[in-house]
Amino acid sequence: MMRPENVVYMDNNATTRVAPEVLEVMLPYLQDYYGNPSSMHRFGGQVEAAVTEARKKVATLLGADPEEIVFTSCGTESDSTAIFSALQSFPDKRHIVTTRVEHPAVKNLCENLDTLTGHKHRVTRLMVDADGMLDLQKYEEALADDTAIVSVMWANNETGVIFPIEEMARMARARGILFHTDAVQAVGKIPINLKELDVDFLSLSGHKLHGPKGVGVLYVRRGTPFVPFLVGGHQEKGRRGGTENVASIVGLGRACELAAVNMAEENSRVKALRDKLEQGLLASIPHSILNGHKTDRLPNTSNISFEYVEGEAILLHMDQYNICASSGSACTSGSLEPSHVLRAMGVPFTAAHGSIRYSLSIYNTEEEIDFVMEKMPPIIAGLRQMSPFWKADA
């Protein structure tokens, strides 16, 4: 097995390291305190208290009330719950507004609603411009009387581009339309205060903010009509059946506490490292292009296309130096087409296949940035030598 200390990990939008502080609070619930939070005895009751404590911590990070927090198994479950809930709450409304650049959790759900529900739906998928930004006027025009829900991600997982959720939620509320945001990439990286927003549903995932995998949250604004997705016991006040994933919930609570503390560093030191890497690579490698808006972007994410070479080949060369990152190329996606996000932005094929996403965290160091900046130019040059499309003087 590859040891973590030997790895230069720049793939934090895929998943993050579990913070040691998080693991520490989880272990007792995997070892000694195995009681069921629903039990009547004190041995289970003490576990319920830990879940309640974690719920408060998550709520604090989001500026929400603890009762508005529903624990789920992952971001995808949270997304599905929000969208299906809205459709079932308003069976006459068969229109959804979303974007072309959503995570597959929302994108594939919206594209398959007719099959999944047995009813015909209209789905408006908002276009983005070359910077990955939405046109708010088009958004307003898309809102209709039969719109059941708007589902728009807060920040894009591939480019880090941030959408104006505050304004978009307000516009939906003004029309009496429910608003859901997939904030899996945003939570912990940028400040969020749901008390001041017109957001009705928000999804987050534990493993994107140094918590464990297998736990997520759906925020449900108090008073929002709600139909559960997983039907079973009375857990989560009847909003999500299934025995609680106690250790992970406790871990997520601690992760949210840490995220609040680390957010300043994320937006200063991590952002500076990201900028150094980005500017360094764009300067030292010809025919490299930044994908996504220059400033309206998460502080940790940089998506760069290296023209005329293919992403999987780049990643495997990086892997030789234990550098971990991601690509929007076809070969890495498991499909045969490059990233839908980059295609929606109109990134040409010459560049889309050669895109690399670097996503940092507070655990990255300046030495790692220097190391990657040193290794990338020869990797790209080597592959270009081999490419039939590369002209040395181009």
Next chain:
Amino acid sequence: MWEYTNKVQQHFLHPKNVGEIENPDGTGDVGSLACGDALKLTFKLDEKGVITDAKFKTFGCASAIASSSVLTEMIIGMNLDEAAKVTNEDIANRLGGLPKEKMHCSVMGREALEAAIANYRGLKIPMAEGEVVCECFGVTDLEVIRAIKESSLRSVEEITNFTKAGGGCGKCIDRLREILVATVHQGADIKKVVEKPKRMTTLQKIKKIEEALEREIRPGLRKDGGDIELVDVDGDFVTVSLRGACTSCAKSQTTLKEYVEKKLRELVLDSLIVEESK
């Protein structure tokens, strides 16, 4: 993560015979940037018709590079009749196998070799003669049928793994199933399947639509102070954006359906559906 054999990794990290031969006897160019992989193969023959040198340039993933590299190694020393018998299975076997989703990389190697031999012999590339089945990746029915026969494919998923056909918009999947059934049952039905109207690749479609917009549609709109721009083509769905006076015109929807869509159906393809970008 893909499970690549040591042999694949070796040929990927240290490829053999990278480059382009000057004044080659045969050149084979297959794939494209849009498709995500491409290979240019060149070879040189001696007076006895034996391949003395072969070089490649490849744009693509690790298995595409490894397939190209091992292919050049295999064919050097062969005469053209021997080289013509090299199949994609031979290439994959020489690499110790490829992940099934990556078999199309070995198919690309074989097709480049075929194209280079055809180029030397002054013949047309046999597989390109067929009718395009998969518009996204420009795969012909002949390529699909051969892959089914040679690699004993038994599902549409396998066809996609080997030829990429069906791996884009997915519109051709029913058609691939028809071809699969017909081929497996040694069908006399294949002929009938082949005689459907010509299909276009997405690239061809985009080009034709742009031409039609420029020549036939724009002049009419401009007369009224409007304009139109092509935003996206996704299968038969054509997304356009109306500009200028068209944006505020109450009749713009009628223009879109009655004029733009009608024209495009007439000039490009009768199944196109025109939508306005929202």
